[in-house]
Amino acid sequence: MIRILLAEDDDVMREYLARALTSAGYHVTAVDRGTEAVPYIDSGTFDLLLSDIVMPEMDGIELAQHTAKAAPQTQVMFITGFAAVSLRAEENVPQAKLLSKPFHLKDLVREVDNLFGRADRSNQQ
Numbered sequence: 801m802i803r804i805l806l807a808e809d810d811d812v813m814r815e816y817l818a819r820a821l822t823s824a825g826y827h828v829t830a831v832d833r834g835t836e837a838v839p840y841i842d843s844g845t846f847d848l849l850l851s852d853i854v855m856p857e858m859d860g861i862e863l864a865q866h867t868a869k870a871a872p873q874t875q876v877m878f879i880t881g882f883a884a885v886s887l888r889a890e891e892n893v894p895q896a897k898l899l900s901k902p903f904h905l906k907d908l909v910r911e912v913d914n915l916f917g918r919a920d921r922s923n924q925q
Contacts, residue, residue, distance in 0.1 A: 806830040807851040820905040834858030853880040
């Protein structure tokens with residue numbers, strides 16, 4: 801099963817995202833800040849880091865940079881509602897996928913499915 805680490809500081813958003821991804825068949829571990837995600841990343845057991853960019857203590861870009869060093873096999877996808885922050889993310893972590901808020905939960909699942917070659921499954925829904 802594909803394992804996703806979700807780092808999102810907004811409680812409601814984190815719950816919605818985790819529920820949608822779990823319903824789509826992914827194993828999701830959700831945390832509310834970047835610093836809480838670090839030990840999970842260091843375990844090297846996640847296929848995807850799905851992270852908000854703007855978070856307290858450690859932002860998503862710093863978390864992605866840590867991920868690139870500690871668990872280079874882990875893919876990264878950012879979610880953000882700030883256009884200027886999106887540009888910074890693209891400059892600092894160019895290999896990361898970016899999904900801008902607002903988005904529909906089906907769009908998120910489709911993007912994750914595409915990352916893992918599950919596009920055929922998402923077209924059937």
